[in-house]
């Protein structure tokens with residue numbers, strides 16, 4: 001049995017549940033999913049400031065997951081906040097949902113589109129495309145221009161806007177796949193894939209299978225080089241609990 005920690009970096013319990021549902025839907029029989037979120041921080045991540053705040057919560061949850069003996073960790077926010085810092089802290093693999101979705105898209109299509117929430121977060125996706133080496137694979141980026149938590153308001157308006165933008169991307173972008181650019185969209189991918197007749201990829205599900213594969217191959221985060229554990233030094237004040 002392997003235990004995979006799905007960390008929602010924002011503090012929305014409803015969105016954490018959404019991600020847990022998506023993760024459990026694809027988890028192998030021997031995999032248990034532990035969906036968590038920080039007890040303090042920001043309710044949704046919609047820019048650089050929110051990403052910085054959320055990164056601390058990610059590290060706190062990675063530390064707790066290690067203490068609980070999880071096999072691996074998923075950072076379930078499309079900005080992959082705190083990814084490299086989390087990898088220093090972790091023993092097991094740490095996968096961000098943006099990198100998971102982007103890697104998956106490049107395995108099934110030569111070009112992909114991204115559909116996310118607010119226009120102001122498109123630059124974060126662009127930075128990740130550059131960082132991960134996928135800029136030339138991404139044909140277009142779209143934003144539904146609704147806040148992240150609109151996905152949890154129960155109206156279905158955000159979900160329909162995601163569907164419309166995916167259909168537009170299929171018509172206009174020349175992409176072979178679509179990446180859903182928000183952890184809160186995780187449960188939409190399967191139905192959209194069926195309706196559009198093309199891969200619509202959710203990073204939470206993709207990350208679960210990647211962590212399972214790495215664990216099965218016996219790979220944790222490399223401790224040779226820059227992702228070795230942080231150098232020992234006392235953390236003070238509000239960060240003492242991270243020692």
Ligand SMILES: O=C(O)C[C@H]1NC(=O)NC1=O
Pocket residue numbers: 010043044045046076077078079116117118121148181182183184
């Ligand atoms: O950047 C975004 O729009 C999505 C990102 N924000 C968030 O709270 N969870 C996410 O996946």
